Amino acid sequence: MPHATVVKPANLKALWKLLPSISPKRKYLAGGTDLVTGANTGLNSAETWVDISDLKELRGIKETAAAVIIGAGVKISELEGSRLVGRWLPVLHAAIPHFASPSLRNMATIGGNAANASPCSDGACALCAEKAWVWLELKGKRRKLPLAALFKGPKKTALKKDELIIAFEIPKWKHEGAYLKLGPRSYFGISKVSVAAALEMDGGSVKTASIALASVAPVPLLARKTADYLAGRILNEENARTAAALVKAEVSPITDVRSEAAYRREMAGVLLARALGRIGRRGENL
Ligand SMILES: Cc1cc2nc3c(=O)[nH]c(=O)nc-3n(C[C@H](O)[C@H](O)[C@H](O)COP(=O)(O)OP(=O)(O)OC[C@H]3O[C@@H](n4cnc5c(N)ncnc54)[C@H](O)[C@@H]3O)c2cc1C
Structure with a gap:
């Protein structure tokens, strides 16, 4: 691991006062689980780590x-x-x-x-x-x-x-939720695809929906078209199938060491249908 100086301000005021006096090649250090791994693999070459864990x-x-x-x-x-x-x-x-x-x-x-x-x-x-x-x-x-x-x-x-x-x-909004992740194993597994579904329900119908996915786009992705489709519809198998087809069109996965693009796209649909099913079964529609 390369040498780095660590500074640890006690509060925000002290942090803003401290920054001009230290190397501009600096990074914040919180839990260190990404930063230290990055330093070990040469991805992070900061000269000073500003430890923010006391703030x-x-x-x-x-x-x-x-x-x-x-x-x-x-x-x-x-x-x-x-x-x-x-x-x-x-x-x-x-x-x-x-x-x-x-x-x-x-x-x-x-x-x-x-x-x-x-x-x-x-x-x-x-x-x-x-x-x-x-x-x-x-x-x-x-x-x-x-x-x-x-x-x-x-x-x-x-x-x-x-x-x-x-x-x-x-x-604060009244909603039900599900989070499903497909990874290589249950611990330490970086996801191949993750689906987060939040549904505001009105009886058996979806009032509003918010759907996000991980590992299937360059950023954590909000699937707005899929969420818009679900809003106002009954949460049944047919609508869950259509939502799954829509979400497959919204994602833009890549092939990398963890998975292939086509598999990720397919599984985005499968996981969304499962997540909707999980929420729907609580209300007994699916
Ligand atoms: C073995 C292993 C397994 C992992 N599994 C998962 C997993 O299953 N799911 C998952 O999502 N992640 C996973 N991670 C990644 C990692 O643990 C998370 O991203 C973690 O939440 C990073 O938080 P941290 O406090 O350790 O950040 P740090 O490593 O301290 O910082 C990460 C980056 O954020 C910056 N930073 C930190 N805090 C702030 C702030 N408040 N404002 C601005 N910048 C800031 C730092 O400068 C650095 O660039 C895994 C990592 C490892 C090593």
């Missing part, structure tokens, strides 16, 4: 009247035990057991998962389906984006230099 401003899971707020520094394992996640965010809750192993979930943060901008990110994919927004800060100035707009390509984001992800704001 209390990035901690905690809170609620307001209209939203759940998850700090960027929250570990995946904290999400797992959260009453608010269990109550309001069924897709994110369903995604957590698919995320690496318990020991890795104790290190990895949800902010690092989004900032890393991998097309196969489970946390980012689930949060996109949950209609999350992301709060960013640069030198004391905050802005807010729909999370899906953060992703510009594999490992590319809309973050400006030094801009920090502070938190995710997820509106």
Whole structure:
């Protein structure tokens, strides 16, 4: 591993004061599960790592009247035990057991998962389906984006230099959720395809839908046409089949070491139909 200096500001104010005095070749260090792996494989050549794990401003899971707020520094394992996640965010809750192993979930943060901008990110994919927004800060100035707009390509984001992800704001909306992931094995498996489905139901009909997929596009993908099709329809087998066909047309997978494009496209449809079936069976339509 190449030599890197680590600095650790105690709070956000100290961070913005510190940055001008350190090497411009710097990277934030949260849980380190992507950053350290990248350094070991030569993908990350930062001279200074700015350890943000002490920033209390990035901690905690809170609620307001209209939203759940998850700090960027929250570990995946904290999400797992959260009453608010269990109550309001069924897709994110369903995604957590698919995320690496318990020991890795104790290190990895949800902010690092989004900032890393991998097309196969489970946390980012689930949060996109949950209609999350992301709060960013640069030198004391905050802005807010729909999370899906953060992703510009594999490992590319809309973050400006030094801009920090502070938190995710997820509106409270009554919905059911499912998260299905196809990977080589249950632990440490990077997905070949993942599907996140959030449905607001009105009896046996879908009122609104939000569908996101991972590993089938350059970014965690919101399948807007498929979601629009489902809205206002009965959740039955026929409509689930049509939605599966639509989602296959929305994805743009590649062939790589983990899978082939044609297989990924096919499985995007299969997993979506299964996810809809899982939600539908709770309401006994499918
Ligand atoms: C063995 C293994 C298995 C894995 N399995 C999965 C899996 O199943 N699903 C999955 O989605 N991921 C998986 N990952 C990837 C990784 O664990 C996640 O992406 C993790 O959430 C990254 O968070 P971190 O805190 O470790 O980020 P770090 O490694 O600390 O940082 C990652 C990147 O984000 C930047 N960054 C971190 N926090 C912020 C912030 N608040 N604002 C701006 N930039 C920031 C860093 O500078 C760095 O570029 C796996 C990784 C490993 C090593």
